[in-house]
Amino acid sequence: AQRVTQPEKLLSVFKGAPVELKCNYSYSGSPELFWYVQYSRQRLQLLLRHISRESIKGFTADLNKGETSFHLKKPFAQEEDSAMYYCALSDAGGTSYGKLTFGQGTILTVHP
């Protein structure tokens, strides 16, 4: 069974500090990993996906298959980064195809 773990429910940093939101997964197939973000009073939206290997809003995430991790990083946090962040996994093909498995989410608060 596929599983996504975000060990931190809450994460607080000061503006300008580096931030890392942790995500670990367990899955035996070929996963595709995503980070979704939900800002206050907004809908859930895709932040980035591992196959695109791009930086969005200064955030990056690298898939580490050896450690089964997909941590989200930003070198200098901004107050507008305060939000709920979800790590999600999708089966690239198989019985769980089409299903996103989400972690429990991490609430990031960036203090001025």
Add this chain to the structure above:
Amino acid sequence: EAGVTQSPTHLIKTRGQQATLRCSPISGHTSVYWYQQALGLGLQFLLWYDEGEERNRGNFPPRFSGRQFPNYSSELNVNALELEDSALYLCASGLAGFNEQFFGPGTRLTVL
């Protein structure tokens, strides 16, 4: 471009009743996904429809059902409502074969 829309925004029902939730996907998207976000349980995959067919189903009882119409909009029906069905129900749309999903604002179902 209009995003995924869901109706109603809020729905209040009593135990034993039926609830119908609606979702309109982004134009051009053929797949609709349903998720339940219950307090303390995170986002859980419910159903996936594509081209009018149910393609995948999460670990939910049969009283959770739905359908997809020829215009790709979708309904989620929950029969014999129980108190624990109270949750935010999110709909997402996408293209089959692509794992990226775009989420709607959700319907808040309260069962009294």
